[in-house]
Amino acid sequence: xxxxxxxxxxxxxxxxLPFAWAYLxxxxxxxxxxxxxxxxxxxLSGSRGTTDAPGQPPRPWQLLxxxxxxxxxxxxxxxxxxxxxxxxxxxxxxxxxxxxxxxSLSGDNAPAFLRDIQQVFSSNLVPGMDRIARAIDQAYAAxxxxx
Numbered sequence: 001x002x003x004x005x006x007x008x009x010x011x012x013x014x015x016x017l018p019f020a021w022a023y024l025x026x027x028x029x030x031x032x033x034x035x036x037x038x039x040x041x042x043x044l045s046g047s048r049g050t051t052d053a054p055g056q057p058p059r060p061w062q063l064l065x066x067x068x069x070x071x072x073x074x075x076x077x078x079x080x081x082x083x084x085x086x087x088x089x090x091x092x093x094x095x096x097x098x099x100x101x102x103x104s105l106s107g108d109n110a111p112a113f114l115r116d117i118q119q120v121f122s123s124n125l126v127p128g129m130d131r132i133a134r135a136i137d138q139a140y141a142a143x144x145x146x147x
Contacts (some may be wrong), residue, residue, distance in 0.1 A: 003084075003104035005114055009125050010100040011133040012092060015140035020097040021069035021089055023136050031135060032128065039063075043072075051076075080109025083117065099136075101129060 013020055023029050027039040027049060034054050041047035045066040051059045064073040064084075071088040088100040103121050105113060 003106040004110040005118060006102055006104035007121055007125055008100065008102040009129050010098055011129045012096055012098050013133045013136045013140070014096045015136045016095055017069050017089060017091045017097045019140050019143070020099065020136055023139055024087065024089075024099070024132075025066075025068070025072070029135070029139075031131070045072075049074075078107070078109070078113055081105060081107030081113055082110075083113070097136075099129065099133065101125070 015023065025043045027037045027043070030037045036052045037049060038052070039047060039049035041049075043063065043066060045064055047063045047066075049061050049063070051061060053059075059076060061074050061076045064075050065086075066072040069089050071086065073087070074085040076083040082105070084102075084104045084106070086102045086104070088098075088102075090098040090100070092098055103117075103125060105117050
């Protein structure tokens with residue numbers, strides 16, 4: 001089904017592709033305060049996780065299309081709709097990594113969620129992706145330092 005709405009953004013990180021993949025396929029590194037993320041299974045297609053946010057019920061999600069180190073999708077089932085976050089990883093000529101994320105809303109009942117989804121992600125996707133790239137760069141620099 002074609003999405004009713006989608007938004008994409010890409011950032012670059014100095015980290016090489018294996019490091020960027022390892023960093024973002026470790027749910028403990030997902031940082032979107034005040035939300036907390038849990039994955040109780042291996043990082044594989046079909047695995048299920050949960051997002052916990054203060055004052056809200058836990059929100060289950062599922063990993064789909066996990067292709068190491070190319071990308072993955074985190075999919076949330078809504079009432080009659082689906083909210084998906086598709087991540088793509090690409091090697092840059094300088095050895096760094098391009099991270100792309102596409103947020104999409106689809107399904108018969110997607111119009112019921114459209115305004116809220118647009119409000120949240122239209123203003124937060126770019127700064128969130130920039131924050132993720134900085135965090136990966138910091139972690140990469142810390143592992144690249146001579147000991």
